Amino acid sequence: MGIFNSNRPKITLERLKKSAFERFLSIISIFLFVGSVVFLVVMWSELPGQVPAHFGITGEVTRSGSKWELVVLLFVGVGLYWLLHVFEKYPHLHNYPIEITESNAEEAYRISRSLLGYLKNLILILFAIGMINSLIIALGWGEGIGLVLLPLVFLGTGLAIIRALVKLMKVSS
Numbered sequence: 001m002g003i004f005n006s007n008r009p010k011i012t013l014e015r016l017k018k019s020a021f022e023r024f025l026s027i028i029s030i031f032l033f034v035g036s037v038v039f040l041v042v043m044w045s046e047l048p049g050q051v052p053a054h055f056g057i058t059g060e061v062t063r064s065g066s067k068w069e070l071v072v073l074l075f076v077g078v079g080l081y082w083l084l085h086v087f088e089k090y091p092h093l094h095n096y097p098i099e100i101t102e103s104n105a106e107e108a109y110r111i112s113r114s115l116l117g118y119l120k121n122l123i124l125i126l127f128a129i130g131m132i133n134s135l136i137i138a139l140g141w142g143e144g145i146g147l148v149l150l151p152l153v154f155l156g157t158g159l160a161i162i163r164a165l166v167k168l169m170k171v172s173s
Helices: 020-046 068-088 105-138 146-172
Strands: 050-055 061-066
Touching: 020 068, 020 105, 050 068, 050 105, 061 068, 068 105, 105 146
Parallel strands: none
Antiparallel strands: 050 061
């Protein structure tokens, strides 16, 4: 097969419209991310030269870095968001664990597009939370969210992927 399999049916994005929940999640994720950027800009002059840059499995700070690393974090978050946003528009190029046929293409594409949309918004939310967490610790306002962030990452991404795979397997039968 291969990633550029031209034999797969192509379906217009109008037929794969986003649900109300997907649109709501997009609005929330963008709002939270922009809010974290505004928070960073407002607090920039108050930040020390070194801020938490890496956290261990239990949420403890394992490395500090320049406050400019927070700006890099912003660009990485936006870059991942836009990359997934572009891939979301071409579900016929996604990799599937099932054979895509005319009869299952629309549902399989909807599931895959929905998964990528969810993941891109989750990434934006997690980058915003991570940046806010670093800011709170750097400003001495608290200890951050510690143990909560890593389970959020694994549960948020893992459960969504498993759910999509189960749905795809049902589509194939």
